[in-house]
Amino acid sequence: MKTRYSYGGDEHIFVECDEEMSLEAFFKSLSMATAIKKAKIKGVTEICPANASMQVKFDPDVIKPADMLKELKAIEKAAAKAKPVIKSRIIEIPVLYNDPWTHETLMRFRERHQDPKSTDIEYTARINNLDGVDGFIKAHSGAPWFVSMVGFVAGLPFLYQMVDRKRQIQSPKYLRPRTDTPKLTVGHGGCFGCIYSVRGAGGYQMFGITPVPIYDPNQKIKHLKDFMCLFRPGDIVKWKPIDRAEYDATVAAVEKGKFNLKMKDVTFDLSEFKKDMDGYNAKLMGALNGR
Incomplete structure (x- = not known):
């Protein structure tokens, strides 16, 4: 075009x-x-x-x-x-999938959903031909996501999955928006993922919740002292599935100022990425662990 x-x-x-x-x-x-x-x-x-x-x-x-x-x-x-090359950052964001807070919320709004008899993850897994909840989590967290823009509400990132189009997770928004969405919900609408930076209305499918704050207008949180919004366009997100114990431990560490956000500066080359998406993604994610 x-x-x-x-x-x-x-x-x-x-x-x-x-x-x-x-x-x-x-x-x-x-x-x-x-x-x-x-x-x-x-x-x-x-x-x-x-x-x-x-x-x-x-x-x-x-x-x-x-x-x-x-x-x-x-x-x-x-x-x-x-040249299609940018200086970027890859950031690890832990996610408690199927958490109790988004589950309680989605159950309150089932009459607004395409499939009132299933959860958002179950519905999205089915329409994307994934093997249930476990298959969905593997597909969702198995490749990194680009932050393509930040906005709509303060600090909210729009995320684009870095795989070929036929493997991208697709899921429509709710038939009618909810009047409530928990803060830090990991959501999805169309081809875009997001993290709800604040509690409020919303229409994206809800898959889980992260314990990591991404927006702090008072800039008191350790990893948000330099700027109130964590993300910027061009950042790369790596989801990390966690259990309830790790979620609670991370929340406690954030509150005590002891949480260290896992992040690494990287260079992203679109031409090299397109030659071998899976191999390039493996190198990006490996950079988080110094590989």
Whole structure:
């Protein structure tokens, strides 16, 4: 698809890299957003990257909309020549699948679900032809996920599974949104995973919960002292299945300021990834353990 530009009033330009999500579209959006930031164009006040698009806010008294559009098209042309390589981080996020809190919540809202007689994991496993709950957990945690954007509510990451399309987990949102979702729920809607950063309404399938806070506006939590939101676009998430004992121990460690988030700086090369996805993923996940 050819990149599509559209104006949003006098001070926004929306840039659509593709109509559907892919790592190629994400890389194009991210590389353009990075290039716009580095260019320091006078009048640009905000850059908001998304899954396969972005929006640029600017001051029309400083730069005219038509001139802003010319700048963006020039940046797109230059970004197309850049190698698809980014500096990233791989972060291990423990998950208690089938936890009691999301289970209690999903049971309260079964009349809003496609299959009121099963749980969200059981339903998603069945429609993806996975071998029950255990097969689902293996598929969900067996490969890393890209953080393609952060937003909707503060600190909430959208996650895109790093496997070929036919193996990506797909699951529709609830027929009608819930009025409640536990904080730190690991959810899924369409092809995207997420972590609910705060308690509130939601429509994604609920698979489990993580004991690791990802948003702290007061910045008192150890791994969130530098910035209130854990994730940024381009991060890579590795899910780690845990049991209730490890969940409780992690919650206690976080509260005491003794929890150490497992994270490693990595370089991600899209071209190399596409040559051998499983092999490349194994190297990324191995980096967490110094391999």
